[in-house]
Amino acid sequence: MGRAAKFVASLLPLFLAGCATVQSTSNAHGPAAHSIARLSSALTITFVITILIMWALLAIALKKNRGSLKEHMPIDVGGGQAWVAIGGIAIPFLVLSVFFFLGLDLLTTFPIHGDHGAMNMGAAAAKSKPDILIIGHQWWWEVHYLGAANQQVITANEIHIPAHRPVNIELRSADVIHSFWVPSLHGKVDLIPGDVNFIRIEASQPGDYVGQCAEYCGSQHANMHILLVAQEPAAFNQWLANQARPGVEPTNPETMQGQQAFLDGPCTKCHTVRGTAAAGRFGPDLTHIGSRKEIGADSFPNNDGYLEGWITNAQSLKPGCKMPKITQYNGTQLRSLVAYLRQLQ
Ligand SMILES: [Cu+2]
DSSP states (O other): HHHHHHHHHHHHHHHHHHSSSOOOTTTTOOOHHHHHHHHHHHHHHHHHHHHHHHHHHHHHHHHHSSOOOGGGOOOOOTHHHHHHIIIIIIHHHHHHHHHHHHHHHHHHHHHHHTTTTTOOOOOHHHHTOOOOEEEEEEEEEEEOOOSSSTTEEEEEEEEEEESOOEEEEEEEEEOEEEEEEEETOOOOOEBBBBOEEEEEEOOOOOOEEEEEEOOSSSTTTGGEEEEEEEEOOOHHHHHHHHHHHHOOOOSSSSHHHHHOOOSSSSSHHHOOOOTTSOOSSSSSOOOGGGOEEETTTTEEOHHHHHHHHHHHHHHHHSSTOOOOOOOOOOHHHHHHHHHHHHOOO
């Protein structure tokens, strides 16, 4: 007994650990996430109802002195009619009404979009023009800011949004089905090849919110993370203005050599650095890679060591990912290439 109790007690922190992480639906930080949390806590009512029904069934089954089945046929329910009315109509009506309205409340957290044929709702549609387009790739996220015209902001994996206001996101896929999920802010919405989906998120406080692709999409699905950074609107605008600039030109001999190594290497076939000849679109945009906290779709810290490891052998860090091993650089070239990437702030 003592040992069993100790064992159960030792498991307890495991359950509690789940509640402490940021990536959790119970850690709601925006209106949509709160709607979901409300709906799920309301659903606990059904747990109570199930217990009551089970209790009633057990009580009947265990009742002593059971006669033959015939004696128990409900010929005259008598006072039972009130129970039928209450238990069969009134209570279900109440419970389902609660879920109905909570469900309607949750529906309002999805934008209605003009492009969406039958869902076109005129004025309402105009209001929900997407602010951001996210395209899922095996196994990273391409992010376009659609705000101002002639402002070309394309980035990857680290998604910044202004806090305290709704942000409409259009979701597409370049290959297979992915699912966008930042549990503290909203539910999951799939990215489907050939189709367009929408989600509206709002963060009630600035902060880093982590998320995850939530639809199995191949070998590196588990390393298809999302880092969503909500900032005060002024800081966000500053960030966006910086992202709109072309890549920082190198100024010292090392970073200049690094840029040359980058442009002479295979990198340009797959990656873009705006302002240079590198215009590949197969991999993440690297124009401001130095400003990102992590690499490999938020799987590893963005520092010299991991960048060197990533460039020479991305396959060892993220096996199966679509960036090949690159072995052509010597030590000096590699270090200068990394120095160049890190100054792309
Ligand atoms: Cu996935």
